[in-house]
Amino acid sequence: FQGEEGGALADAAMAARRAFREQLFEMSTSSGETRLFHLSGVPVFDPDTGDFQGYRGAGMDVTDRIMARREADEIRHNLENTLEELTNKNVQLDIASVEAANALRVKNDFLAAMSHELRTPLNAIIGFAEAMSMEVFGKLNDQYRSYSNDILKAGRHLLGLINDVLDVAVLENNRISIDLEPVPLRDVIDAALNLVIMRANKKHLDTSGVKVSGDWVVMVDVRRAVQIFVNLFSNAVKFTPDHGKIGVDVEETGDGQIAVTVWDNGIGIPEEKQHLVFEKFQQITDHVYSRREEGTGLGLHISRHLARRMGGDITLESREGEGSRFTVFLPLKAD
Incomplete structure (x- = not known):
């Protein structure tokens, strides 16, 4: 019984009474097991009449070799699919990494810009609060002096927070200058x-x-x-x-x-x-x-x-x- 891999060529050769070489055949053993053989054959003719009498040839059991090759092909196919999946995931991770870096940069740029914008009016508030606490513009009663001190304390605290946020933004964007x-x-x-x-x-x-x-x-x-x-x-x-x-x-x-x-x-x-x-x-x-x-x-x-x-x-x-x-x-x- 000819297998799919060698059947067509062997059929054509035998129909034309031609020799064939190492064609794959499937054969069943007495126990029902299917084995694969590479068969080679040459046609035999009656020397007197020239009538076709059959084929003479040899075969080799290649079941183990063929099955190993098929298994290797399947493994290679699975590895190729896995590699393709990993490549796609790496591309997705690269895209996500770029997007995350861009988002971080935008966030830090925003924080830096906002910190600068906030510090300008805050410095004015602190300056006027200091002037009031020092009674530059005239005497204050105890209650207003206390209020001005509270404003000054809160303003300095807020300025410290803003400076910290700005420092983080500058550090994470590698824009800080260090002069040793x-x-x-x-x-x-x-x-x-x-x-x-x-x-x-x-x-x-x-x-x-x-x-x-x-x-x-x-x-x-x-x-x-x-x-x-x-x-x-x-x-x-x-x-x-x-x-x-x-x-x-x-x-x-x-x-x-x-x-x-x-x-x-x-x-x-x-x-x-x-x-x-x-x-x-x-x-x-x-x-x-x-x-x-x-x-x-x-x-x-x-x-x-x-x-x-x-x-x-x-x-x-x-x-x-x-x-x-x-x-x-x-x-x-x-x-």
Whole structure:
């Protein structure tokens, strides 16, 4: 019985009494199993009369080889289909990635534009509130003086939030400019502390530990380095109870960097929440801070970005109820 793959050619050859070679035939065994053979044959004719007497030839069982080839073809076909599906999915992912990047860029551009637009009138509000608080235009009674101080405090707070949002937009669009220059570490720490010392004094915090005794010189963008430490000192002041302590430890790491640790003996951060501290819009932990202190939750996120852009980093060690240690790694000026 001829199989589909070899039947037509073999039929034509035998009808014309011609030889055929390696044509595929299906044959059934006595047990009913179908086997595949490659058969080759030549016609046999009576030497006297020339009458066709049949074919003489040989065959080879190729069942296993043919089945293996068919299985390989099926596997290849399935792999080709899978590859096509993966290619299509990759194209879709690429499109989604581009769309997400475009959406992020549009969002950040919008935030940056809105931040600029909001700061202009806000600066005017803060300026007039400062003038009123200083009684530049004349004496105020106690109630109006209190109102002007509230306006000034709220305006400065709002300006800080807007600045944080603008910084995030600029950072995520890689538009921030970092200008490294050699600066005494002591100058950076002193400048940052001066901006928060009034809040620390108001809570009667011991800040005597905030000092840099060595003459280390770091390679940083001065404004951004001060911004980092202002944020860390602000958090230390904010989350340390009255009459608590904040301080600074400094240690060279031996790899061309210096580790500057801002520590406090405040409320600390639970271990299971510490992985959130550098995420955007996180106020470290709702359980600990319970949003008692206002803010965007962007300060630490921005600070780590800035530290890394300057070739450093920020890490955290903390125990709930015992305080926190934020360590800033900064590059030292080469000798």
